[in-house]
Amino acid sequence: MSHDHDHDHHDHHHDNxxxxxxxxxxxxxxxxxxxxxxxxxxxxxxxxxYETKVGPRNGAKVVARAWSDxxxxxxxxxxATAAIASLGFTGRQGEHMQAVFNSDDTHNLVxxxxxxxYPWSVLGLPPVWYKAPPYRSRAVIDPRGVLAEFGVTLPTxxxxxxxxxxxxxxxxxxxxxxxxxxxxxEEKLAALVTRDSMIGTGLALExxxx
Amino acid sequence: MNGPHDLGxxxxxxPVAPEKDEPVFHADWEKRALGLTLCAGAMGAWNIxxxxxxxxxxxxxxxxxxxxxELWIKGLERLxxxxxxxxxxxxxxxxxxxxxxxxKRVLKAAEVPAVxxxxxxxxxxxxTPARFKAGDRIVTRNFSPAGxxxxxxxxxxxxxxxxxxxxxxxxxxTNAHGKGENPQWVYTVVFDGREIWxxxxxPTLSVSIDAWESYLEPA
Numbered sequence: 382m383s384h385d386h387d388h389d390h391h392d393h394h395h396d397n398x399x400x401x402x403x404x405x406x407x408x409x410x411x412x413x414x415x416x417x418x419x420x421x422x423x424x425x426x427x428x429x430x431y432e433t434k435v436g437p438r439n440g441a442k443v444v445a446r447a448w449s450d451x452x453x454x455x456x457x458x459x460x461a462t463a464a465i466a467s468l469g470f471t472g473r474q475g476e477h478m479q480a481v482f483n484s485d486d487t488h489n490l491v492x493x494x495x496x497x498x499y500p501w502s503v504l505g506l507p508p509v510w511y512k513a514p515p516y517r518s519r520a521v522i523d524p525r526g527v528l529a530e531f532g533v534t535l536p537t538x539x540x541x542x543x544x545x546x547x548x549x550x551x552x553x554x555x556x557x558x559x560x561x562x563x564x565x566x567e568e569k570l571a572a573l574v575t576r577d578s579m580i581g582t583g584l585a586l587e588x589x590x591x
Numbered sequence: 592m593n594g595p596h597d598l599g600x601x602x603x604x605x606p607v608a609p610e611k612d613e614p615v616f617h618a619d620w621e622k623r624a625l626g627l628t629l630c631a632g633a634m635g636a637w638n639i640x641x642x643x644x645x646x647x648x649x650x651x652x653x654x655x656x657x658x659x660x661e662l663w664i665k666g667l668e669r670l671x672x673x674x675x676x677x678x679x680x681x682x683x684x685x686x687x688x689x690x691x692x693x694x695k696r697v698l699k700a701a702e703v704p705a706v707x708x709x710x711x712x713x714x715x716x717x718x719t720p721a722r723f724k725a726g727d728r729i730v731t732r733n734f735s736p737a738g739x740x741x742x743x744x745x746x747x748x749x750x751x752x753x754x755x756x757x758x759x760x761x762x763x764x765t766n767a768h769g770k771g772e773n774p775q776w777v778y779t780v781v782f783d784g785r786e787i788w789x790x791x792x793x794p795t796l797s798v799s800i801d802a803w804e805s806y807l808e809p810a
Binding site for chain 1: 601610615619623626643661668704707708713742761779795
């Protein structure tokens with residue numbers, strides 16, 4: 382699903398016109414506000430939450446803690462919802478969490494083939510590609526082809542486990558800890574944990590990239 | 592339903608095209624679309640399963656040519672009309688002309704942080720013990736319901752293994768249609784890639800789904 386990034390460029394020539402979706406959404410907000418069904422200020426708070434507060438840095442802290450603390454990693458494996466809540470990350474689209482751990486022999490990849498289920502509480506809102514038909518169609522049948530488009534090539538012998546989020550469980554991939562990071566602080570480790578590495582479409586960054 | 596949303600294994604949809612340094616939103620209207628959807632959902636007139644079905648139950652050309660926030664808005668308009676909050680006249684005029692029922696609640700800005708951090712858990716007690724246990728061999732049912740279901744087509748009539756017994760969860764197939772939560776046990780069920788895609792499948796691939804108990808039979 383492509384987005385037309387030229388909108389802004391076109392719009393400044395005729396500021397009073399909105400593109401059709403912008404007009405449609407504005408009309409809906411006007412109707413609901415006039416009927417007293419919504420508080421437009423609540424929308425502002427929701428948007429601010431997912432633009433500035435809830436995002437993949439949450440998940441990176443969870444992963445860095447798991448790398449640093451075997452007790453936490455064990456808890457995360459047994460009861461991810463509680464372990465993640467202990468770091469302060471709870472709520473919408475993270476009510477029922479599962480953490481899946483990459484290892485020497487298995488790489489995990491998360492998808493929602495039926496819609497866009499995604500662990501908002503630790504990763505924020507999903508990227509466009511995660512919600513779009515190419516990823517949703519191909520992750521379950523051609524994961525290596527998908528990974529190649531993210532620049533990831535796995536050994537041919539490595540097992541690939543694809544988790545299709547068909548119910549209300551939300552999956553967080555714990556990538557393998559890069560070599561050469563012994564003794565690093567959790568904060569420094571978290572900087573190696575990309576969003577894509579927690580979906581399974583990426584790997585944690587190597588220390589020299591940090 | 593065997594709808595356009597059920598995309599696992601379809602071909603010809605093109606490359607994934609990840610966007611470098613992707614912004615959280617690509618247009619201001621997407622922000623409002625997200626907020627409107629959450630605020631309208633908070634009125635309590637429908638549940639997440641009805642909401643998902645309102646998005647997926649579209650002509651395939653419309654579904655596949657809409658961005659995800661467009662699908663959200665199209666779904667939201669459908670839900671608002673169905674439950675009487677918005678009329679065709681309202682939408683045509685772009686302002687409120689007709690009345691609306693009293694919602695169960697109106698989400699106020701001050702309540703948003705607490706509501707988002709609480710979420711909406713969908714686990715429920717189930718009155719019967721789990722029928723399956725980890726390690727059990729199962730076969731998924733083969734069916735084609737006209738309504739909502741969370742058993743993807745690629746995983747119907749397939750042999751797999753129960754990897755984990757999860758919890759009791761609201762059953763979407765009835766909950767989406769106002770027929771009750773009817774909670775069931777949910778299991779993580781894993782299939783060999785070749786069982787799903789045939790002998791040419793990547794031999795290192797396995798795929799799991801989370802399946803409600805009534806999707807499964809012993810094998």
